[in-house]
Amino acid sequence: VEPDRFSRTAILTACIRAFHAAHDDPKVFDDFLAHHLVTSEECQSLGIRLSDLSPPAAAMPRTSRTAALPWWIKAIAGSILARARYFEESLEQAIRRGIEQYVILGAGMDTFAFRRPELLRRLPVFEIDHPATQTFKRRRLAEVGLKPPDTLHFIPLDFAKESLAEALKRSAYDHKASAFFSWPGVIAYLRRRDVMSTFRAIADIAPPGSNIVFDYLEEPFFDPDNPHRSVNIVHENLRLAGEPMITGFDPAGLASELSHLGFRIREDMSADEVERVFLRGAAGYHAGLYTHLARAEVEGSPS
Ligand SMILES: C[S@@+](CC[C@H](N)C(=O)[O-])C[C@H]1O[C@@H](n2cnc3c(N)ncnc32)[C@H](O)[C@@H]1O
Numbered sequence: 001v002e003p004d005r006f007s008r009t010a011i012l013t014a015c016i017r018a019f020h021a022a023h024d025d026p027k028v029f030d031d032f033l034a035h036h037l038v039t040s041e042e043c044q045s046l047g048i049r050l051s052d053l054s055p056p057a058a059a060m061p062r063t064s065r066t067a068a069l070p071w072w073i074k075a076i077a078g079s080i081l082a083r084a085r086y087f088e089e090s091l092e093q094a095i096r097r098g099i100e101q102y103v104i105l106g107a108g109m110d111t112f113a114f115r116r117p118e119l120l121r122r123l124p125v126f127e128i129d130h131p132a133t134q135t136f137k138r139r140r141l142a143e144v145g146l147k148p149p150d151t152l153h154f155i156p157l158d159f160a161k162e163s164l165a166e167a168l169k170r171s172a173y174d175h176k177a178s179a180f181f182s183w184p185g186v187i188a189y190l191r192r193r194d195v196m197s198t199f200r201a202i203a204d205i206a207p208p209g210s211n212i213v214f215d216y217l218e219e220p221f222f223d224p225d226n227p228h229r230s231v232n233i234v235h236e237n238l239r240l241a242g243e244p245m246i247t248g249f250d251p252a253g254l255a256s257e258l259s260h261l262g263f264r265i266r267e268d269m270s271a272d273e274v275e276r277v278f279l280r281g282a283a284g285y286h287a288g289l290y291t292h293l294a295r296a297e298v299e300g301s302p303s
Contacts, residue, residue, distance in 0.1 A: 005132055005242065006130075006132040006133040006135070006136035006137075007108060007129075007130060007132070007133040007243065008241045008242065008243060009108075009185070009189075009238065009241060009243045010108030010109055010129075010133050010137075011038055011042050011043075011046070011109065012046055012048075012073075012241070013080050013108060013109070013185055014031075014034045014037050014038045014108065014109035015034075015038050015042065015043035015046055015048040015050070016048065016073065016076075016077045016080050016081070017029065017031035017034040017080070017081065017084065018031065018034035018035040018037075018038060018043065018048075018050055019043070019048050019049075019050060019065075019069070019077075020077070020081055020285075021034060021035070022035065022050055022051075023064075023065040023068070024064045024065060024066075024282070024283075024284075024285075026281065026282065027282075028078075028081040028082060028084075028085050028278060028279065028282045028285060029081045029082075029084040029085040029088070031084065031111055031115070032115070033111040033114050033115055033146075034109065034111060035050060036111075036144045036146060037109040037111065037137070037140055037141075037144070038109065046070075046073070047069070047070035047073065048069060048070075048073065049068060064282070064283035064284035064285070065284075066283070066284030066285060067284070071233065072230070072233040072234055072236075072237050074284070074285075075230040075233065075234055075288055076234060076288050077285055078274075078275075078279050078282070078285035078286045078287050078288065079215070079271075079274065079287050079288040079291045080185065081278075081279075081282070081285060082274050082277075082278035082279055082285075082287060082291075082293065083184050083185065083215045083293055084184065085278055086213065086269075086274075086277075086278060086293050087182045087184055087213045088112065090180075090182075090211070090213050090295055091112075091180055091182065091213075094180040094211055095119065095123065095180075098178065099123075099178050099179065099180045099210075099211070100123070100124075100174070100177035100178050100179065101123065101124045101125075101126065101173065101174060101177055101178075101179045101180070102123055102124070102125045102126070102179070102180050102181075102182075103125075103126040103128065103168070103173070103179055103180070103181045103182075104125065104126070104127050104128065104181075104182050104184075105128050105159075105164070105181060105182065105183040105186060105198070106128065106129055106130070106159075106183060106184065106185065106186030107127035107128065107129045107134075107137075108129065108133060108137070108184075108185070109137060109140075110127065110184075112125065113125045113127070113148065113149060113151075113152040114146055114148075114149075117149065120149045120151050120152065121149075121151070123151065124151045124152075124153065124172060124173075125151060125152050125153070126153045126155055126168070126171060126172075126173055127152065127153070127154050127155065128155045128156075128157050128164065128167065129154075129156065129157070130156070130157070130158055130159075131156035131157075131158065134154055134156045135156075138154060153171055153172055153173075155167050155168065155170075155171050159186075159190055159194045159195075159197075159198055160190070160191065160194050163197065163201050164198050164201035164202065164205075165201035165204050165205045168201075168205055169205070173205070175205045175206070175207070176207060177207070178206070178207055178209050178210050179206045179207075179210045179211075180210065180211050180212075180213075181202055181206070181210070181211070181212040181213070182212070182213045182214070183198075183212060183213070183214040183215075184213075184214075184215060185215060186214075187214055187215065187216045187247065188216065188217050188221075188245040188246070188247055188248065189243055189244075189245060189246065189247075190246075190247055191246065191247060192247050195247060196257065196261070199212075199258060199261050199263065200261050202298065203261050203262040203263060203298055206298050207298065208297075208298050208299055209297065209298065210297070210298040211266075211295060211296070211297050211298070212263070212295070212296050212298075213293070213294065213295045214293075214294055214296075215291065215292060215293050215294070216248065216249050216254070216292050216294065217245070217248045217249075217288075217290045217291060217292070218248055218249065218250065218251065218290040218292065219248040219249065219250050220248075220290055221245070221248050221289065221290040222245070222246070222247070222248045228289055230288070230289060231289055231290070234288070248290070249292075251268055251270075251292060254294075255268070258296055262298060262299055263296040263297065263298060263299060264296065264297050264299050265294060265295070265296050266295045266296060266297050267293075267294060267295040268292055268293075268294040268295075269292060269293045269294070270291075270292060271287040271288065271289060271290060271291045271292070272287070274287040274291055274292075274293055275287040
C-alpha cells in the first residue's frame with residue numbers, strides 16, 4: 001500500500017463479506033456488520049451489488065447469488081469467507097484454552113470487536129494496520145456511529161518499515177500474557193523479508209503456547225507462466241487496484257523456516273481441505289487455487 005492510500009483490497013474483502021451476509025444461505029461466515037464499514041457505491045464500483053438482488057435470501061433459503069459476482073471476485077470469495085470462519089473458530093478455541101489477548105494483523109474492515117461485545121469485555125484486542133487504512137477505518141466507524149469498545153486498541157504500522165515488536169511495546173499489549181494473532185489476507189502482499197521479520201517479532205513478544213493463524217498462497221500462484229485463467233485474472237485485477245500479490249511459499253519450506261524462528265505448524269490446510277471443511281454445501285463458493293490456511297504455535301524464542 002502506498003503511504004497516502006488506504007487499502008482498496010480491504011474494501012473489497014469487506015464487500016464480499018457484506019454480499020454473502022445479505023444474499024447467501026447457508027452462510028460460511030456471517031459478518032452481519034460488514035455492510036456498515038463499506039458503502040453500496042464502493043462495492044458497486046468493484047462490481048459487487050449489495051442490494052437490488054431479488055428476492056432476498058431470507059425469502060429463498062439455501063440460495064447462493066454468486067452468479068451476480070464478477071468472475072474474478074468469485075474466484076477469491078470462497079477463500080476469503082473460509083479464512084474468516086477458520087480464524088474466528090480457532091480464536092474461540094484459543095479463548096477456551098485461556099488465551100488472554102488477540103492481535104489482528106492487517107485488520108482492514110474486520111468487525112470482530114464490534115460483533116462480539118461479550119468477548120471484548122474480557123479480551124483486549126489490538127488492530128494493527130497500515131496507517132492509511134487504519135485512519136480510513138476509524139473515520140468510517142465514527143461516520144456510522146460504531147464506537148470502539150475500551151478494550152480495542154488501534155496500532156498503526158507499516159510492516160515494511162517498522163517492527164511489530166516495537167509497535168506492540170508502545171501499546172497496552174502484555175508480552176507475558178498468552179496471545180492469539182491472526183493475519184488474514186496480508187502475507188501475499190508483503191515482501192518475503194517483511195513476512196519473516198513479522199513472524200520473528202511474534203516469536204519474540206508472545207509467550208510459548210501463543211498461536212498465529214494466517215493464509216498464504218503456494219508458489220505456483222506467482223509463476224508468470226501459470227496456465228490457470230483464474231490465477232492470471234486475480235493477479236491482473238489486484239495490479240490494477242495498485243496492490244499486487246507478490247509473495248508465496250512452499251508449504252514444506254515454510255514449516256522449516258518457521259521452525260527455525262521458534263514456531264511449530266499445528267495445521268496447514270490445502271485448497272482441497274479448505275473446500276471440504278468449510279465450503280462443502282456453500283453453493284457457488286470454492287477455495288481459490290493454491291490457497292492455504294494455517295495455524296502455528298510459538299514454541300519458544302530461538303536463542
Ligand atoms: C486484502 S486486505 C485484508 C484485510 C482484512 N484482513 C480482511 O481479511 O478483510 C490487506 C490488508 O493488509 C494491509 N497491508 C498491506 N500492506 C501492508 C503493510 N505494508 N503494512 C501494514 N498493513 C499492510 C492493508 O492495509 C489491508 O488492511
